[in-house]
Amino acid sequence: MLTLFTIPKAFAGEIDTIQRNAIASWLALENVQVILVGDEPGTADVARELGVTHVTGVLTSDAGTPRLDDAFAKVEQLAVEPLRCFVNCDIVLLDDFAPAVRRAATAAEAVLVVGATRDLEVTERLALGDAEVRAALRTRALREGRSRGATAIDYFVYTPRLFDPVPAFVVGRARFDNWLVWRARQRGIVVDASEVVVAVHQRHTYGHVVGGLDEAHFGPEAARNLALAGGKRRLYTINDASHRLRADGRVRRNLSAVGRVGENRRKLAWKLRQHR
Secondary structure, three states: OEEEEEOOOOOOHHHHHHHHHHHHHHHOOOOEEEEEEOOOOOHHHHHHHHOOEEEOOOOEOOOOOEEHHHHHHHHHHHOOOOEEEEEOOOEEOOOOHHHHHHHHHOOOOOEEEEOOEEEEOOOOOOOOOOHHHHHHHHHHHHHHOEEOOOOOOOEEEEOOOOOOOOOOOEOOOOOHHHHHHHHHHHHOEEEEOOOOOOEEEEOOOOOOOOOHHHHHHHOHHHHHHHHHHOOHHHOOOHHHOOEEEOOOOOEEEOHHHHHHHHHHHHHHHHHHHHOO
8 A cells, every 4th residue: 555665864873763663553553655865874774684675875965965856756766556655763653543544545535644753752662563463552642642743744645646846855854844735735735634644753962963952943954945845835735635534534624724724723722932
């Protein structure tokens, strides 16, 4: 069903544990092809160990950051499943994911599925090939996790070539994810699966980025991503999804996306909090 791919960071320290947990959860999904993209230390070894495909030689920026357009193009040449899923390598996907994707994908010929993730502290390797371990993590995420909200978009399930041509964005920096939602809205429907899918974002630091979180969001490469996106008017969030997947399995129009009402409400609430 899914060709699932990611561009991992170096497999070291806390990131090694987090990324191995994420990949183990993906391999537990039904009918999935997993592809690791990039040349960060440890990636080739982990791909061999887990028996998944490894794509090397992805183009980078002058600063050495992998380029999204080249990653998407290389994966497209190897994909064998009917849907694509680009997902960050800190995201655990659980047993609710595949059924939700199946339901959402039938809603239109051109579709993007996104959803909010839940931030959770995970400090150890988990046996996520075990259904009971996955169920326990889902329960814990619902109980202890905190939604990362509409601006943190960590997985993208999409029909092939939905975004082509993809600008030369770099990954791990802000803005490209927002453009993907905008582009999908121009060409098909965007389904918000937040009500159904419990996807776990394993909390971590930003020590892998020189300059930390501020650099990832506001540094020169983030600014370049914004320019490639075509400006702030093309920065859509989960609030801008045209449809929502409901708990009963129905895909329904998201009326708060009309006129970007939901997103404008979020921005206003954020501004009011800053002035308290």
